[in-house]
Amino acid sequence: MSLVIRFKNFLDETGNIARFTGRFFSVGIKPRYEHKEFFNQCYIIGYRSLPLVGLTAFIMGLVLTMQLRPSLVDYGVESQLPVMVGLAIVREIGPVITALIFAGKIGSSIGAELGSMKVTEQIDAMTVSGIKPFKYLVATRVLATTLMLPLLTILGDAISLFGAYLGVNIRSVTSFDLFFLQVFKSLDFSDVLPAITKTLFFGFAVGIVGCYKGFNSTKGTQGVGISANSAVVLSSVLIFIIDLLAVQITELLGLN
Amino acid sequence: MGNQKVNNIKLGAFVLSGLVLMIFAFFIIGRNNNIFGNDFKLKVRFSNLNGLTKGNNVLFSGLQAGTVKEIELINDSTIEVTMQINSKVKSFINKNAVAAVGTEGLMGNKVVNISPVKGMSQKVAEGDLLQAKNMANMDEIIEKLAQTNNNVASISEVLKGTVLRIDSSAILKLINDESIGISLKSSLENIYKMTSNANKMTIGLNHLVNDIKKGKGTAGLLLTDTLVAGTLKDAVVQIRAASVNANSMTLQLNKMVKDLSHDLSNGKGPINTLLKDSLMAKNISFTMENLQKGTDGFNQNMEALKHNFLFRGYFRKLERQKKEQQAELLKATQQR
Numbered sequence: 001m002s003l004v005i006r007f008k009n010f011l012d013e014t015g016n017i018a019r020f021t022g023r024f025f026s027v028g029i030k031p032r033y034e035h036k037e038f039f040n041q042c043y044i045i046g047y048r049s050l051p052l053v054g055l056t057a058f059i060m061g062l063v064l065t066m067q068l069r070p071s072l073v074d075y076g077v078e079s080q081l082p083v084m085v086g087l088a089i090v091r092e093i094g095p096v097i098t099a100l101i102f103a104g105k106i107g108s109s110i111g112a113e114l115g116s117m118k119v120t121e122q123i124d125a126m127t128v129s130g131i132k133p134f135k136y137l138v139a140t141r142v143l144a145t146t147l148m149l150p151l152l153t154i155l156g157d158a159i160s161l162f163g164a165y166l167g168v169n170i171r172s173v174t175s176f177d178l179f180f181l182q183v184f185k186s187l188d189f190s191d192v193l194p195a196i197t198k199t200l201f202f203g204f205a206v207g208i209v210g211c212y213k214g215f216n217s218t219k220g221t222q223g224v225g226i227s228a229n230s231a232v233v234l235s236s237v238l239i240f241i242i243d244l245l246a247v248q249i250t251e252l253l254g255l256n
Numbered sequence: 257m258g259n260q261k262v263n264n265i266k267l268g269a270f271v272l273s274g275l276v277l278m279i280f281a282f283f284i285i286g287r288n289n290n291i292f293g294n295d296f297k298l299k300v301r302f303s304n305l306n307g308l309t310k311g312n313n314v315l316f317s318g319l320q321a322g323t324v325k326e327i328e329l330i331n332d333s334t335i336e337v338t339m340q341i342n343s344k345v346k347s348f349i350n351k352n353a354v355a356a357v358g359t360e361g362l363m364g365n366k367v368v369n370i371s372p373v374k375g376m377s378q379k380v381a382e383g384d385l386l387q388a389k390n391m392a393n394m395d396e397i398i399e400k401l402a403q404t405n406n407n408v409a410s411i412s413e414v415l416k417g418t419v420l421r422i423d424s425s426a427i428l429k430l431i432n433d434e435s436i437g438i439s440l441k442s443s444l445e446n447i448y449k450m451t452s453n454a455n456k457m458t459i460g461l462n463h464l465v466n467d468i469k470k471g472k473g474t475a476g477l478l479l480t481d482t483l484v485a486g487t488l489k490d491a492v493v494q495i496r497a498a499s500v501n502a503n504s505m506t507l508q509l510n511k512m513v514k515d516l517s518h519d520l521s522n523g524k525g526p527i528n529t530l531l532k533d534s535l536m537a538k539n540i541s542f543t544m545e546n547l548q549k550g551t552d553g554f555n556q557n558m559e560a561l562k563h564n565f566l567f568r569g570y571f572r573k574l575e576r577q578k579k580e581q582q583a584e585l586l587k588a589t590q591q592r
Contacts, residue, residue: 043263151271152274154277157277187285
């Protein structure tokens, strides 16, 4: 494949995803809503991801604290460790790590699930039986990921900060009150709101990419694997691109 | 559908906990920023903010009391800072309180420090303008410090020279010399002995003086005896009379000498003849020679007479009388 063809394919793919997204906004948002399936997906996507997100967030908070500590000690500002860790977790580490874990777990499962449904012609069967597959399968999942990822991020941040508190207490002693006060004294709405807003986009990106890859899966069982894999890869890359855009936009708005 | 319901409950708990955490965080941050607080505002005008910005903390006696709400440039040398003050703290701030721009720690954020001033005053009201105290900023301090440093450097340079000179001076050698110390010690000991002796001496003198006062001893007698004093007085009177006599005598002598000298110079009287007549002097000298010769011859005759047996007895008798006279004289002196 020459570079031109690859570039054309890339553009084709991008266009298809854009169309798919447009279809979500045109079809998915209109009634009637599939409440039951939406809550079911929320349970699967949100609640079932919490242990994994919680574990990674806890470890991340603890490790980040212990890694930052020596350089802060070098500068003699060890007391500012909670401030630094708190800001890092709330502004960047929490949302991105949570979104990446989320992409790994949910993006792949959505891609594989929808892909196998597509391959086994279940989606076609749904169309025949009068259920709109896009509404039932895609809209519910995308909405669920979009709304669940911010919640997971907030919970993950909390667990991460607790891990950071333990991390501070490994080498020195800080009361929980002081740690809490220090973290929240440094935090402002300009730290929290952009961070939570961008997780909405992360969640949306994970959901839409997973659904698109699954929905357009081909070539039998092999295609299911490919669509699951590419869903994770693409959504992870998109998370970083959105993160980059988010930081630029907050900078432009003067919220940084 | 039991399983579905359990799942929904779990989901509800999950969503609720997330939302509660989010609202809690927002509330804490909002409280830190005084968003939900009351709208009590105080103002202060500074000439220099040193980098104070909107949202910086306001401390009252070091206690978190609010935040900087607004900063407005009024003219080229006045900046008005509007501060939002906590409801808990506002009732403690007096109208005469002083506000100053400070720094959290050495390099931290800027803060507005409101400090109370002694003395009675009313409590602040909404929108009151507090007095501003302009603090020295870091640059000024560093500038001052640089001057001080220069001064210290020059002083230390001078001090160095002085110390070097002292180090090489003789006084230090003297101080370092151990023998001097030892001799100093011994001389000090001597001084100590001396002073103790002097002490003893003064005590003795004291006794002596006391004795004299009481009239003991010769000196005492001498000083205290009134009879002696009377005699002394008489003696002095007599001495005075004698001196008066002596005076008159010397006057007379003087007169006599004058007369004599007058006679001498005028060539009158026998003395003049005696002194001035050279012929007579020759004669006299001649006569004297003859006399000497005559006495020599007489001497020889007398010696011859002594040895003559007729006169020997008489001369012996003379000698014996002379010896007895001497012995008596000796006896008299010994008895005295």
